[in-house]
Amino acid sequence: GENVEQHPSTLSVQEGDSAVIKCTYSDSASNYFPWYKQELGKGPQLIIDIRSNVGEKKDQRIAVTLNKTAKHFSLHITETQPEDSAVYFCAAASTSYGKLTFGQGTILTVHP
Amino acid sequence: NAGVTQTPKFRVLKTGQSMTLLCAQDMNHEYMYWYRQDPGMGLRLIHYSVGEGTTAKGEVPDGYNVSRLKKQNFLLGLESAAPSQTSVYFCASSFYNEQFFGPGTRLTVL
Numbered sequence: 001g002e003n004v005e006q007h008p009s010t011l012s013v014q015e016g017d018s019a020v021i022k023c024t025y026s027d028s029a030s031n032y033f034p035w036y037k038q039e040l041g042k043g044p045q046l047i048i049d050i051r052s053n054v055g056e057k058k059d060q061r062i063a064v065t066l067n068k069t070a071k072h073f074s075l076h077i078t079e080t081q082p083e084d085s086a087v088y089f090c091a092a093a094s095t096s097y098g099k100l101t102f103g104q105g106t107i108l109t110v111h112p
Numbered sequence: 113n114a115g116v117t118q119t120p121k122f123r124v125l126k127t128g129q130s131m132t133l134l135c136a137q138d139m140n141h142e143y144m145y146w147y148r149q150d151p152g153m154g155l156r157l158i159h160y161s162v163g164e165g166t167t168a169k170g171e172v173p174d175g176y177n178v179s180r181l182k183k184q185n186f187l188l189g190l191e192s193a194a195p196s197q198t199s200v201y202f203c204a205s206s207f208y209n210e211q212f213f214g215p216g217t218r219l220t221v222l
Contacts, residue, residue, distance in 0.1 A: 001171070009152070032209045043116075043202050043213030044155070089154060097162050098143050098206045099170070102154035 002027040004092050006103025014111050019080050021106045023090035024072040030094040033066060033073045038087045038105075047088075048075070080110045113138050116214035118203050124220045125193045133188040133217050135203030143206045144186040145170070146178060148199040149216075155202060161186055193221045 003026040013019050025033075031052040036044035050057045050064045050073065057064050061080075066073040077084055087107050091100040116137045125131055135144065142163050147155040157170030161180040175197060177189045186205075190197060198221045204211040 004154075006154070034210070036213075041215075043204075043215050045213065046210055049210065093209060097160065098209050098211065099145075099157060099160060100155075100211065101171075102156070104152055104154045 002030060002092055002094055002101040004090060004101050004103040006090050006106060008106060009104065010107045010109075012109045012111065013080050015080060015082060017080055019075075019077045019084070019108055019110075021075045021088055021090070021108075022072060023074070023092075023103050024070075025092040025101075026071065027092070027094050028068075028071065030092040032093040032098075033064070034091050034093075034100070035062075035064060035075050036089045036091065036102075038089065040086075044089060077108075080108075082110050082112050084108060085110045115139065116203055116205055116212050118201075118214040118217050120217060121215070122218050124222065125190075126222050127194060129193050130189070130191050131193065131219075132190075133201055133203075133219075135186045135188070135205075135214060136184055137186075137203075137205040137212070138184065139205060139207070139212065140183070141205035141207050141212075142183075143208075143211075144180065145204045145206075145211065146176070146186065146188045147202045147204065148172065148197075149202060150199050158188065158201075193219075195221045197221050 034049035090103040159178040
């Protein structure tokens with residue numbers, strides 16, 4: 001089955017800096033790659049996603065890039081703010097039932 | 113719309129006890145999922161359903177059973193709880209790819 005590796009496990013940045021989280025996947029059939037943000041005591045919430053026919057997608061301060069050849073994708077957050085502090089998960093899906101395989105998560109801390 | 117709701121929010125069980133976690137969604141989604149979240153391991157799929165009356169095993173199904181008698185509800189059962197089942201459980205639903213998650217149930221098995 002699919003295996004998703006996520007790095008780093010923790011990331012600490014100063015407000016205004018950029019943050020990058022990277023994931024690799026194993027199943028070349030995977031075609032959908034979402035990123036979720038989880039705040040303390042809450043369920044994960046989708047913040048951005050990308051499909052395998054697209055190399056990059058942006059939404060304001062958040063961007064995701066996908067390299068299908070290398071089987072990796074990355075989340076980029078620019079101009080970080082304290083409210084960006086949370087746990088971020090990448091995931092990959094390769095079936096039509098929407099089953100996701102998640103990475104291990106990255107704890108992002110943005111210091112004011 | 114309430115989205116995805118889960119009951120209860122917290123529960124403490126003794127080893128060997130049984131319980132059922134309830135997930136409800138009001139978005140008319142066909143697909144529903146149960147995950148467990150443990151530190152450093154992300155979210156792992158326990159069971160999922162692709163429609164009313166259907167269920168299928170995920171990555172870590174042992175020790176759990178599920179039922180989807182109504183489209184809007186997905187139940188997760190633990191017949192004989194074990195300390196290894198101490199975790200936070202999340203339910204999610206989707207129309208296709210984007211999954212919407214509930215607030216979670218924190219379960220402790222002593």
